[in-house]
Amino acid sequence: xxxxxxGAMGRALAEAFLDNxxxxxxxxxxxxxxxxxxxxxxxxxxxxxxxxxxxPLVVICVLDHASVRNVLDAALGGTDVxxxxxxxxxxTGVLAGRTLxxxxxxxxxxxxxxxxxxxxxxxxxxxxxxxxxxxxxxTSGSLVLYSGSQESFxxxxxxxxxxxxxxxxxxxxxxxxxxxxxxxxAMYGMFGGFFHAVxxxxxxxxxxxEFTPLVVSxxxxxxxxxxxxxxxxxxxxxxxxxxxxxxxxVSFVNLLDTSRDQGVDTGLLxxxxxxxxxxxxxxxxxxxxxxxxxxxxxxxxxxxxxx
Ligand code: FVH
Numbered sequence: 001x002x003x004x005x006x007g008a009m010g011r012a013l014a015e016a017f018l019d020n021x022x023x024x025x026x027x028x029x030x031x032x033x034x035x036x037x038x039x040x041x042x043x044x045x046x047x048x049x050x051x052x053x054x055x056p057l058v059v060i061c062v063l064d065h066a067s068v069r070n071v072l073d074a075a076l077g078g079t080d081v082x083x084x085x086x087x088x089x090x091x092t093g094v095l096a097g098r099t100l101x102x103x104x105x106x107x108x109x110x111x112x113x114x115x116x117x118x119x120x121x122x123x124x125x126x127x128x129x130x131x132x133x134x135x136x137x138x139t140s141g142s143l144v145l146y147s148g149s150q151e152s153f154x155x156x157x158x159x160x161x162x163x164x165x166x167x168x169x170x171x172x173x174x175x176x177x178x179x180x181x182x183x184x185x186a187m188y189g190m191f192g193g194f195f196h197a198v199x200x201x202x203x204x205x206x207x208x209x210e211f212t213p214l215v216v217s218x219x220x221x222x223x224x225x226x227x228x229x230x231x232x233x234x235x236x237x238x239x240x241x242x243x244x245x246x247x248x249x250v251s252f253v254n255l256l257d258t259s260r261d262q263g264v265d266t267g268l269l270x271x272x273x274x275x276x277x278x279x280x281x282x283x284x285x286x287x288x289x290x291x292x293x294x295x296x297x298x299x300x301x302x303x304x305x306x307x
Contacts, residue, residue, distance in 0.1 A: 001159065002026070002055040004048060004071060005062035005104070006033040012134035013061060013103070013163060018042055019138065020162040027051035029062075029071070048075040052094045057156055061103040061130075065110040068102060069117075076121060096122035099152040101160075103128040103144065107181065108174030115148060115173035124149040127173045129180025130163075137163055147175035190219065192268045196259070203262035229290040236294070238287035245292070246285030249276040 003014040006028035014037050017024045025043040026034050027050075034044035045051035052058050052075055062068055076095060100118050102111070102125070111127040118125040125148045132142035142164025146153050153160075153168045160166035169175040194215055201211040225241075232238045252273045259266045275292050284291040 001057040001059065002045070002051045003042075004028070004051055004058065004060040005067075006037065007061070007063065008134045009103070009130065009137075010061040011037065012137040013059060014042060015040065016138040016162050017159075022159065022162070025051050025054040049094050051075075052098065055098070057099050057101065057159065058095075059101045059103060064104060065106040065114070068104050068106075068114060072117070093122070099124040099126065099149065099156065101126045101128055101146070101152075101156075103130050105129070105180065106177055108177045111147075111174040111177040124152040125173060126152055127176050129176045129183075131180070131183060132164060139164060143167060145169055145176040145179050147171070147177075148173040193219075196264070196268050199264045200259060200262060203264055229288065232288055232290045233293050238284070238291040240286060240288050243289065244286055245276065245279050245289045248289050249273075249280045249285070252276050 001017055001022055002025040003010055003017065004027050006014065006026055010026075010028070011033070014024055014026050018037070018041055023043070024037075024041075025045050026037050027045045027048050028034055031044070034042070038044040043054065045054060048071055060068055060071065062071060072095075076093075095118065100123050102114055106114075106127075115125045115127065126146050127148050129145040130137075130142075131145065132139075136142040144160060144163050144165065145167050146160070147169040148171065150168070150171055153166075157166055157168075169179060194212075197215055198208040198211055202208060228241065252269075255269055256266050256273055259269065275295060276289070278295055279285065279289075279292045282295065284294075
């Protein structure tokens with residue numbers, strides 16, 4: 001197989017394939033990054049076209065969508081857009097008959113665009129979302145989401161499993177990116193809550209290390225409410241389970257007031273407070289807080305509150 005892109009994540013992917021006995025060809029824009037892997041048994045390709053030609057299964061994991069297009073255009077168009085002199089190939093047709101697996105973070109629309117482009121070059125396409133950080137690759141804690149060509153996923157499923165769990169989400173190429181971005185949204189919401197909490201506790205000298213175990217157990221306890229909320233969200237029926245939205249909107253004001261009193265920036269919390277208030281104003285106050293999801297869905301595209 002071939003791995004294109006040897007940043008922190010691409011290196012971890014290539015190492016996992018090598019460690020599991022898969023002959024692996026690697027390529028990176030900055031060629032020096034291939035050397036360490038070559039010393040571990042990888043074949044370092046001189047050009048990206050050569051790297052693609054080396055294997056039926058090609059994994060690309062670079063910074064972003066623009067980098068993917070930069071690399072593929074260079075490989076297939078023979079253009080000179082790569083920064084490394086001589087790195088571009090004249091490989092028109094080199095992708096044909098291969099499977100390209102794009103594990104670069106991107107939007108669903110970008111995944112669909114790349115899928116169309118790859119199909120136009122006669123190749124199969126899988127888009128993926130890596131739900132792991134580099135040291136987790138190859139461990140049981142790692143999960144990679146895939147969508148796109150079902151045939152390719154089934155053909156290479158065992159190979160993908162060397163990276164960790166492999167979950168196939170269907171033929172719609174943007175689906176893995178949608179799940180990836182949605183899960184990252186949950187993660188950043190959690191990070192924001194954690195950062196605000198330790199800033200607040202720290203405003204009276206409580207060390208983050210002392211306070212953090214309480215945050216971890218509190219968030220774990222609260223996460224047990226998610227499946228019940230999910231049922232309410234899917235059904236559209238949000239009966240209160242004892243902590244109705246109106247009560248939460250009132251007590252949320254204390255979060256903002258305490259933050260101001262303690263000299264902690266309220267920027268992370270204000271949008272949540274505003275959303276709770278909108279929920280009450282929309283007549284949802286007697287029900288569960290999960291009802292505010294309907295307000296998020298109703299936000300017009302490009303609404304500043306959703307950006
Ligand atoms: N690392 C992580 O924790 C996360 C975990 C979840 C998945 N993400 C996504 O994985 C993609 C790669 O991330 P990374 O951590 O490997 O990123 P870097 O270490 O910064 O390496 C970037 C690689 O991209 C190459 N590159 C950048 N720009 C271009 C370009 N215009 N043309 C060709 N290649 C480009 C860069 O090459 P070089 O700088 O070494 O020459 C690296 O190989 C990413 O989508 C994460 O969101 C990681």
